[in-house]
Amino acid sequence: MNAAVPDGFGETLAEDAPDVSIAEALAILRRHYGLIGTARPLPGERDHNFHIQTEGEGEFVLKVSHPAEDAGFTDFQNKALDHILAVDPTLPVPLVRKNLEGDAQCTVSISGSAPRIIRLVTYLPGQLLSRSPASAAQDRNLGIFLARLGRALRGFFHPAAGSDLLWDIRKVAKTRPMIAHIADAGRRAIVERAIDAFEEHAAPVIPKLRAQIVHNDMNTYNVVMDASQPEVVSGILDFGDMIHSPLICDLAIGAVYRWPAEGHPLAPAARFVAGYQSVQPLEVEEIGILFNLIRARLALIVNITTWQGERFPAKRDYVLRHAGEVWTSLERLDGLSPADARHYFLDHSNPE
Template sequence: MTIADAADAPAAFTVMTPRFSRADITALLRERYGIEGDVWPLASERDLTMGVEASDGRRFVLKIANSAEDPAVVRFQNAAFLHIAHVAPTLPVSRVVETLEEESEFAAFADGREHMVRLLTYLPGDVLANVERTATQVTAIGRLLGELSLALSTFSHPVPGDEILWDMQRAAKLLPLAGSISSPDLRRQVEAILDRFAAEIAPRQASLERQIVHNDFNPSNLLVAADEPGRIVGILDFGDMLEGPRIFDVAVACAYHVPAEGPPLGLAARLLLACHAVHPLAEDEIPLLFDLIATRHAMTIAISEWRAQRHPENAAYVLRNHANAARAIERFAALRREEAVAELEKACRLRA
């Protein structure tokens, strides 16, 4: 697939989010799960996600998939939740709630379109993106990413065939979207990063260590304890999960920890060390991280500006990481690649 214009992008990113009324949702909960209660909307990029508080005090998350989403994607995610519950029950991941008919998911209709619906247990906590970041938190994030990737390393399941726009393996295909970037200077930087990925990293992808990965381990998808912000108590949103190089997954997580001041790679190196200690990475892949982190930032700029232009009503949400990504690209441009690679290798004790 070549993402040259809107028609070429994955359909789940171009079709409107599901339109179910509050009455529709409460009826689904009552008829399918025997649950009466209140519901409220939660932020979501392409699906309809609702918080649920049952009359008995239990809390859940109802997820209604975009009509363009392959039902196999929902089954894939549910299978991952079930696997994690079996092999790593202490990981703070939602559990699948079955319907009265013991279904893990089912189809519902709105505006003549079919949507896959499922209910998950609710994870309490504060969204990490909304609290002040600390070095202790970043270490905890790295450790938790290592634990999750270790659990998923034994997960085997047919992977849906639909392409994911946020799949770094296809980053070079986002070059046409860079034309949507409003700043000429930023556009040139993004194009240069994506060109480097295509020339230097894409040819190596087949030889990299692979497994099923979360692919979106960012602060908006992590919860911390309200009374102990250094403790991570929830991992959210497995919607971008895929099979791919594990080093790419680590790069995604590191990308969200480039500070506005101080050493640009200091926090990323801390996260890397903690992750590597739990689930070691292939040592010859670690030098790729600097360019991979930059690639994630370039993807964020290209995708978010393109989507904001197509869906201005959702621009605030899709552009939420744009400023940080643009700043990170500027900070990375001031670094020497050799020194940056050496810093990341030192984090894993690969250099003195």
């Protein structure tokens, strides 16, 4: 099947970035930060990232951006992290480490490639949420954390916040051509129904809702938990999908990854929403479209990752890491009516 680049795809997702070796990463670390240590590659969708362990200076993540990444967008991330630190210094987020020139980022040409943006942020210790046992307390605490993060970003703005990002739930209809890459006809129909429901019920309401800059990607590989207390959030990673968007879209994304368990498929998500509401109460119109947004995010994940897995076979395992849970969620939620889902959230997601 031809994995042609869909309309509206930015180069950072449509074209792979040249590799960066460990030796090159360590040379950048020495030259631009005056640090010596070891480097271990970390997985990433667009960037090349390295876990850096230094001699006496702590642990960091060296981020080498995709050559097509705009410097304004990485500046957006740097300034957002600085803003969070100023507003709520108790929130565990990565801290930006300035280079020897006193700058938060610089550009470097690696192995003759186009210049690439280099940044260094602190490494957050802990256990990835994807590897932590789930619990009701964890569901609630994650919701509380996301609401606190939203509040910390509430007064922040940056020109890059309006970037055309395909991982924006509001753009889910643009991914319809990617449905052709889903082999199973029944699954294609489920994704079509999710997008249809979004366009009919959520899209007309979204322009009326509260909006601000949000994290936009609270997935299980972007959150770290306390290894000894897996219900306690230790930090959130990767601000590379930040955008100015309705608050409820950010909440829906986090709710997606509270995978359906035994019993009602929305039970973990409702606990997550209850935690969020204990800090940031939702409006009736927001709750009214939450279910449609959750299904739309699941459809977005399936469409983009199925296409990416075909286009970039070497990254297939990474981009499809959530595939099993995502399809289970889509199939279970496909059997719920939006009205029943809305009533369930209203009845079960109030803060205790």
